Amino acid sequence: MFIQFLINGLITGSIYALVSLGFALVYNTTRIFHIAYAILYMIAPYFLMTFLIKLQISPILSILIAISLTIIVSLATELFVYAPLVKKKSSPNVLMISSIGVMIIAINLVALCYGNETKIINPSLSDSYKIGNIIITYNQIIQFITSSVFIGLFMVFLKFSKFGIMTRAMRDDTELCKVFSMNVPGFRLVLFAISGLFAAIGGILTAWDFGMDPYVGMPMLLNAIVALIIGGIGKFQAPVIGGLVLGVLQALSVLVFSANWKDAIAFSVLVLFLLFRPQGFIGEKRRLV
């Protein structure tokens, strides 16, 4: 039983990790608390549903279109909301409140177009493999492999490519980036695109299994933020470690208590970390004075 829950936790955790990484990519480099990120996660499966079920386009093509549209939404939030505000030197709080505004508008639009109720994209039950008395569904395998591949690829690029060096340079000092020939506004668009990609993949993977409603974004965003904090803000590996840990903790809490305790566990972990290890798992201690 324990191992079954551990594996379930790692698989959910891998999706948390991917989604949290997308959030961290924007937060670490631009310092925007990108609440509107939640809608990317929510809207991707709706796009998929439209093309796959309503328009009867092939699955692969539908997925690619859904991901592209989600990336466009991500770019639009940067182009039409954040970038103009940054240009006007608005404070981080203003940015965050605008971000909340964008999220609420988008949720209402989706609710208006598609309805409030839960939608299912994939009605068939997934096949599963049995190893000993551990059951892993086919969907779970896809979830784990897809998230791991994207996380792995991203980490390799972050470490070894000039693009990666530039991403980490943005985290360190945007002003200094400008004098070393980085087109900062243009580079931000690349980051928002990748961030949108990760949210879309996470959203589609989860919704394929469980369906979606217009409100799935917010709880996932909270998970992503908790993962980021318990991993250690500032480092790009942090959301990955934090996501896996959070997934496992939640799964084990289902084993010990019940499924309703999931969110309570996430927040208890968050509070404990903020109190006793604010730098997270891999962050370094900040000098207080």
Added chain:
Amino acid sequence: MNNTILHINSVSKSFSHSIKKLNGDVSKEEYCVLDKIDLQVQKGKITAIIGSNGAGKTTLFNIVSGLLNTDKGELFYTPNGKKYNLRKISPYKLARIGIGRMFQDNHIFPKLTVMENMLIADTDPYGENAFTSFFYHRKKRKIEKERKLRAEQIFEMLFGKANPFCEKQEDYAETLSYGQQRLLGLARLFMGNYKLVLLDEPTAGVNPVLVKKIAEIIRKMVDKRQMTILLIEHNMPFVESLADLCVFINTGKIETAGSVVEVLDNPHVRENYLGKRTTKRNSTDAQA
């Protein structure tokens, strides 16, 4: 006039801030930080800008490097026959056309490794694009290897065969000492194809041995790479031993310009900035 690399023609800049009066009215007050600055920077020369804190020196650098807009005036950059209007070029393109900059305080990317700090200063854009860097693996490898080699050669040229920078190249740059961080900030400027380099107080807060080292590096920039240097300094022995030309800025105006000796001995400069000279000038090797 083709010996000039940077033409600063009558550049002015004001900042405004709001003042709340006792009766609750808010009024905007403008204050002029730069007032019709005219400066022709000579190619291949080291020009020092001196002046008290708040005189507007850093603001002038920010305008040249495109981080601030001017209110009035023109800026032209003429590295080799071509003429660039700096007011019309986005700041991130300046490094590509050869304008380098070192800031007053943030010199390095603390959480990049020493080597990465060098690599990022390469003005060759290859490998920046997230999507092309996905493909063309071979070519990318080769270029990256070449970049790294070039960085190591620069370290050796500046700091000798066994130097702390080559040894610590895989460590975070923040693990270097403050002085070493400054040297790294300077060494990095050899990576690109810089022709005009703006240095904002390169010797502030470092010890005399390092000051000497910094002077040496700046000389190499000029002698080995034909860079033109524009630097802001408060360290007068350093200016005297290194610079060719000197400009004195006081409350946003260029008040005196000329050779270093001329400017430093100018009674007006002495009175407003340096203080009265009590000893006669003797041979200037008073570094430490």
